[in-house]
Amino acid sequence: MYQHTDHPVIAFIGGGNMASAMVNGLVTHGYPPQSIIVADPNEEQRAMAVKRFGVDISPTTPEAVEQAQVVVLAVKPQVVERVAAQIAVMPSRGAKLFVSIAAGIRLSQLEKVLGFGTAIIRAMPNTPSLIGCGATAIFSNACTTEEQISMVTRMMGSFGICVTVSEESQLDAVTAISGSGPAYFFLLMEEMIRVGTQLGLSEQDALKLTLQTARGAANMAAQGEASPSQLRARVTSPNGTTQCAINSMQEDGLAMLIEHAVQAAHRRAVELGMSSDPARR
Ligand SMILES: NC(=O)c1ccc[n+]([C@@H]2O[C@H](COP(=O)([O-])OP(=O)(O)OC[C@H]3O[C@@H](n4cnc5c(N)ncnc54)[C@H](OP(=O)(O)O)[C@@H]3O)[C@@H](O)[C@H]2O)c1
CATH class of the missing domain: 3.40.50.720 (NAD(P)-binding Rossmann-like Domain)
Structure with missing residues (x-):
């Protein structure tokens, strides 16, 4: 013992x-x-x-x-x-x-x-x-x-x-953010690699560059010296390439897309919790 x-x-x-x-x-x-x-x-x-x-x-x-x-x-x-x-x-x-x-x-x-x-x-x-x-x-x-x-x-x-x-109910929001979250970032990486190869990069290079960029961005944000939104503003020079991409994402409704996706995950987490609880079925 x-x-x-x-x-x-x-x-x-x-x-x-x-x-x-x-x-x-x-x-x-x-x-x-x-x-x-x-x-x-x-x-x-x-x-x-x-x-x-x-x-x-x-x-x-x-x-x-x-x-x-x-x-x-x-x-x-x-x-x-x-x-x-x-x-x-x-x-x-x-x-x-x-x-x-x-x-x-x-x-x-x-x-x-x-x-x-x-x-x-x-x-x-x-x-x-x-x-x-x-x-x-x-x-x-x-x-x-x-x-x-x-x-x-x-x-x-x-x-x-x-x-x-x-509140215990916040664990459903946690599921929708950090529980399912890794897959959201994997999907973003998948798409960047796919488009990188469309633009002429080898798959291997597109993969390496995307992964290192994700790691670099996450590490910079994790340092906490500036918020993600401040960091984004800093790398977005007026009329530059990043601004073109960000404008395009915003015009295509990225914010709404993410909101819908995370809310769908949250709804599912609530549903699954209810179906596993005989008292709430
Ligand atoms: N993986 C994730 O990312 C993640 C994230 C959040 C929460 N969770 C939760 O973590 C829990 C474990 O997930 P996991 O991915 O680690 O599952 P896992 O790899 O399948 O591990 C569960 C283990 O428990 C063993 N087991 C089955 N019946 C048992 C019993 N009666 N007594 C003792 N051990 C028994 C299983 O053996 P057998 O394989 O022989 O059945 C298996 O080795 C789940 O409830 C899941 O919801 C997982």
Whole structure:
């Protein structure tokens, strides 16, 4: 049994992509692997967790949960309630903090299974977490302490950035912005590469130039010295090439296009949340 106040034992239930990203971030940032347990029925996943991170493993959920102070539910949304029901019968569950990353599963659904009065934090990470560049938002129920929220914020911050939202419903907006967001940028890159080749560049050059431009623009914006709109104004000289392109995008209604797209993603996130919640169907 591991005990250390600075490094509570964290059990990951489900050792797939997102759990690996989180464990990688934690271990890279000095979290002791011996304070992490990965439970997954898949032997290959368990073997990989030991080989990559040197963490402890368990084939069963109750065994891992019993030893942990923090339990991360990192299984697919359709499995999460079944896993929670397995944990709900454990007498020791009440003292633990639960963190669910299952997309669209509401706190009320988890509270219903795990018991009202259980400390639960819902987190919505995104795919760049896999390379340490994640954007995560969290929302906690009233049973969580400031200390628990701060611990989870640090945990999510080990593989990117983490913000706290003030209403659970805002997680649907998070899904529409940072959850689905990487694909919006990939689409923009795809189109720039396509047009670059139309204009005579080799596919390889168009790809390299587009990727480096995306990285450069993101890094400049991330420095925070100027807002994206100020940075855009700075590189847009009057009557120059950039202004021609920006004018063309604005005349073609880019702002409305993006607004419609993000709203469509938001509507879908709300719908999916409702369809996974039997009480709201
Ligand atoms: N990937 C993302 O970008 C992303 C972003 C935000 C949120 N999420 C959320 O993160 C969660 C995990 O996603 P993922 O992409 O990491 O999925 P994943 O790679 O499929 O990982 C889930 C793992 O859980 C295992 N598992 C299945 N049943 C289990 C059980 N009863 N007990 C313990 N482990 C079990 C699976 O094993 P088998 O493969 O053998 O079934 C698999 O190894 C999902 O709820 C998803 O909504 C993911």
